[in-house]
Amino acid sequence: MTEFLIKNGHVYDPANGIFGDLMEIAVKDGIIVNPSELSPNPKVIDAGGGIVAPGGIDIHSHIAGPKVNTGRLIKPEDHIGTCKPASNGLRSQVGRSVPNVFKIGYGYAIMGYTTVAEAASPPLEARHTHEEMNDIPIIDKLTYIIADSNWLLLDYLVDGRGDLIEAYVAWLLRATKGYGIKIVDPGADWAWLHGKGMGIDIDYELPEYGISPKDILLGLGEAVEHLKLPHPIHVHCNRLGYPGNYETTLKTIELSNKYSKGLERPAMHVTHTQFTGYKGDSWITLGSGGEDIAKEVERTDSSVDLGQLVFGPTITMTADAPFEFVLYHLERGKWSFADIEAETSAGIVPYVYRKRNYVNTVQWCIGLEVALLVRDPWKVYITTDHPNAGPFTKYPEIMALLMSKKMREDFMKDLNQVALGRASLPSISRELSLEEIMIMMRASPARLLGMKFKGHLGEGAQADIAIYDLNPEKVDVHHDYEEVIKAFSRAKYTLKDGEIVVKDGEIVRELYGTTFYTDPKVPEDSIREVEKGLKEKFPKYYSISLSNYVIGEDELRKGRVVS
Amino acid sequence: MIAKQTLSLLLNTGRTIKQGISMEAEGKLSEAYADAVARIELNEDDMKALGITDGSLVEVISKEGSIKIRAFRSKEVKRGHAYVPMGPWANMIVDPQTMSLGMPNYKYTIINVRPSEGKPTSLIEILAHYNAIIPTEIEDIELRGGSQKVYEYMVCPFCGELCDHLKLEVVGNEIKKVIGGCANSVSKLRNYHKHRILRPLIREGGHFREVSLEEALRRAARILSSAKYPLLFGWSSTVNEAIRVGVELAEILRGVIDNTSVVCHGPTALGAQDVGTARSTLGIIRHKADYIVIWGSNPSASHQNHFSLWIFSRGKWIKGRKNRKVVVIDVRETPAARLADELVRVEPGKDYELITALRMAVRDLDIELPSVAGVPTETIYRLADEMKSAKYGVIFEGMGITMTGAKHRNVEELIKLAHDLNEWTRFVLIPMRGHYNVTGSDNVFLWTTGYPFGIDFSRGYPRMVPGVTTAPDLLMRGEVDAALIISSDPVAHFPKRAVEHLSKIPVITIDPKWSLTATISDVIIPSGIVGVECGGTAYRLDDVPLRIKSILPPPPGVLCDDEILRRLLEMVKEYRNEGGRKRGEGYS
Ligand code: SF4
C-alpha cells in the first residue's frame, strides 16, 4: 500500500477553486486522501516549488484501432529519427505521428497526461481498438463509437421512435464497450458507399433514407441527453475541410440548444473546430471563422476542441472517408480507405503542414483564435486531433502559444504573411493564464467526460497527478515561453493511480491503466424490442454473428463502468 | 526415341484442396499427404512429348536439386508449364531467390523434366537430408464418450475467412459434426484429436526424450538466451494474445520476429507501404459488389466458403449471383474459374504488364499493342469499361499476384488500379489471406512495432528491411543461430537451402500436432488447439476482429500458446537478470 505526501508545490485544482496555493496533497492506495489519513512517516515527494495538478486529460486523440494501425502500415517512414531501444524493462518506442502503443502511453505520461479518449471506433472493429488500448501502457483510456451512418440507427431514426433510438444507442455502447457516441460528417459515409457524400451540408437528403444530417444530430443528441450519458454527442461537423464551412459549423452548434436538458456538462461537443472554421469560398480566399464560432459556443450548450495545427509532416485519418478522398486529390501521395459494412468508412492520407503555405497558416490561426476568443475556459479544449493536425507531443508548445503573445509574435515571423495579414490572430492580445490552461487540460475535460473522480485533487479523487518543474512565482509564463514548453514537455513527476510512473521526464515504472466504458440503463421493454429487431436484421446487415459482435468484459485488460 | 526427351518448363507451386484435407486428417507424415503433394501436373501435350502417361515417374531438376515424383495430366496447366503442390517435394527444387523481398520464387522456377525409373523420392529421404527424427509412434487423444453438447456461432480456426457461424456437435471430447464449415474446416475440427504431441520432448542423440514442461521450457529459454541472433517464426495460426508476448520475447532477445506473411502476402503489405490501401469488409461485398475480380487466387481450394458467403449470396442491393459479374484472372484454369463468368488467362509472371495496361485503359490511353501479357487489347479495354461502370467493384488478390513476377510491384499497381477506379465508381482490393490469423499477426506486429512482418530487434528497437530481416533470407544466409517456430511448418514450406540451415541450428517448436519442423527440432512443446482447446482474438482477412472460443480443455499438462510463451518470457527474463553466471546451468 503506497502512501505519498506531496509537499512544497503550487497546487492547481480548478474544480475545487484552488489556483496556485502552496499546500500538501496526500495519496493513499491510489486515491487522494486527507493528509491526516496517512501513516506517520509517508514517503515525501518534494515538488520543489513547481506546479502540482491533476493528470492531464485528452478528450480527442486517435491512439488505437484500425485507422491508426493502417496509418502505421502505410507510413513506415514515420519511424525515421524516433527510434528508442527497449531498456530498463521498458519497451522500444518508434514513430512520430503514428507511434507504437508503448510510445503513446509513455509519451502522454511524460507530459503528465493520464487519460486519453480514442476519438472514433467503428463498432464492428471496436474489438481491435480495445486490443490496442489494452497494450497502451500507463494511461487510462476510453473510446467513442461512430454511429451516424449506422444502418440500424438510420432505420430507427426514420421510424422516429425515440425510445428505440435510445435503447439501440445503449445496446451499441454496451456491446462495443464504448464510452460515447461519435458523429463524423453525419450521414456522409452512407452517401460515400454510393460514391456520394463530398461536402454535404446539414440539410442534405440522404439517399434512400430521405432524412438529413440534421435529423441524425438531433436524434442522437436527444437520445444521449435523455439517457444522461456521461459524454455528450461528439461531433465532427459536415463539410469539414471545405472553404466556407464555418456556417455549417454554426448551424450544427446551434442545434445543441434544441435538445439540451441542462445537464452538468455541455449537450454537444464539436471537435477539431479548426478544420470546420473556414470562411471564404475557395482556398485562395480562405479566411477564419474562429470569432463567429467562439461566439456561438458561448451562446449555446456546447463546447469545442481546437484540432490545433502543428507544422511538419503528419498523417490524417478520419471516418470522414469522402473528405479524405478530396484530400488525396490535393496531396496526390498515398491514400488508404476502408468501408465497414452497415456502419461507417474511413480514409487516411499522409500530409505535411508547411509554414509558408497560405492555407496552412490560416488553419494555424483559426485554432488559436478559437481558444483565445472563447472567454469561458470550461468550454474549450486543447487538442491537435492527433495525428490529424499534428502529434500530441506538441501540446506544451500550444499551451505556451496560448499563454504568450510574445511567442505568437516570434512564431508568426516564419509564417505566410499574406494569410496573417487577413487573420485576426495578430491583433488578439489575450494571453491565457496558467489557471485557464489548467482548467482546459484537466478540470474541464473531466467534466465533459462526466468523470467525477478525475480532473481534481479533492479527497476521493483518483490519484493521477502531474508535477511540473515550473514555479509560477518565479517564471513569467507570458514571457518565458521556452521555460513553459520545457516544463510541460517533461513532467517532474507523474503519478498514476497513486504510483510514481515518471520522474524527471523519464518513465520509471510501467503499469497499465483502466479502460472506461458506459452501460446506460434503459427500460426493459425497449431493450427487448431492440433485441428482437437485431435478431432479424443483424444477420441481414452484418457478415458476422450477433453474439460474436458483442465484446466481453473479459476482453478488456482492466475495465470500469462509468454511468 | 522421343521418350527420352527432356523438357524445360516453368514451375508454379500452390495449394490444393486435397492437400489441406489430408494434412488435417492424416498429418504431414502420412501417405495421404504424400499422395496429395508429391506430384507434378503437366499439360497433355507435354506429357506426350515426354512419352509418358498418367502416373509415370519423372525426374524434376532445377538448379537447386532434383526429385522423382509421379506426373499427372491436368487441363488446368498450359503447355510449357508445370504445377507442383507446395510442400517438401516442391521445396527441393523451387528457386529460393527472394529479390530482396523475403519471398522466394515459388511461382517462377525453371525446371527440367524427364522420364525416370525406379522409386519416387520419399518423404523419409527428404527428411533424412535434414537429419530429422521420425517419431515412431504418433498418438491421438483418446476419445471418451459422454454427453452431447452443441455449440453455436463458433469461429473456424483454419483459413482467413474466419467463418463464425459454425455449429459443433460434440459428444464427450469428440467433435462429431461440423455444420456450416467447409471441407477444410470439417477435416481440421473433426480430427483435432489426431496425431497430437502430448508431452514435451527434447532431442537427445538420435531420438526424442519425454521431459517435463518445466524442463522443456528451461531448455528452450537457455537456447534462446544464449543465442546471438534468434529467429521467432510462425505466428499466423495462433491468437493475438500469444503474438503480443512473442513480440516482447523477440525484443528482449534482440532477435528477429517474422510471420508467414513473408511467404504469402508480405508483398501486399509492401505495396501498402508504398501507395496505401483500398479496402472494405466482406459484408460490403455481399451487399453491394456487382463486379468481382479474383486475381491469382483459387478460393475453391483455399477459402472454400468464399463463393457461397460473399458471391452467391444475397445482400441489401444485390439479389444473388446473377447480379454480379465474376472475372477470374489467372495463369491456369482453376476450379474457381469454373464458377466465374469469364476467365482471363495471363501469361505467368506478366501480371504487372496486364495491370498497367488496365490502368491505361481505365484512363482511355492508347495501348499500341495487339495484346498485353497474353490478353488481347480489346479484352483489356472491355474489362476496363466494365470496371468503370460497375456500382461497386472488388479485386480479391491472391498469391498469384504476390508471389510472381514483380511481386510487391504487382500489388502496388493493383492498389493504384483500385484507387483510380474510385474516380468513376467505388472499387476495393481485398487480399485473400491464408492462415486464420495471419491478418491478426500483421496487426499486432504493427501496433507494437510499426511494421507488419520481418522485424529485427538487434538494435533494441524494431527495424524492417525486406530481404535482410526476413526469415527465408536470414536462414538461407545462415545468419540466425537459433529458432523458435510456433504453429507453423517452415520445413514443409521453405526452400531447401533455408531448411538446411534450420536443421543445423537449435530449434524449438511449439505446436499441437506433429509437423515436419517438429521432426528436426531440439525442443518440442505441445500446445492446445485454438478453436477447440484454446481461445483468443483473431482477425479475418478483411481486418474484422473475432473472438475464438474454446470448448474443451487441452490435454493434461498441455497449455495454450499464450501461457507457454508467457512462462518462456519469464524464464528468459530471469536468465538475463542473472547474466552469464547461470547461463548453461540448470535451475534446480
Ligand atoms: S472457408 Fe475457411 S474459415 Fe470458412 S469454414 Fe472453410 S476453412 Fe473455415
Ligand SMILES: [Zn+2]
Ligand atoms: Zn479526430
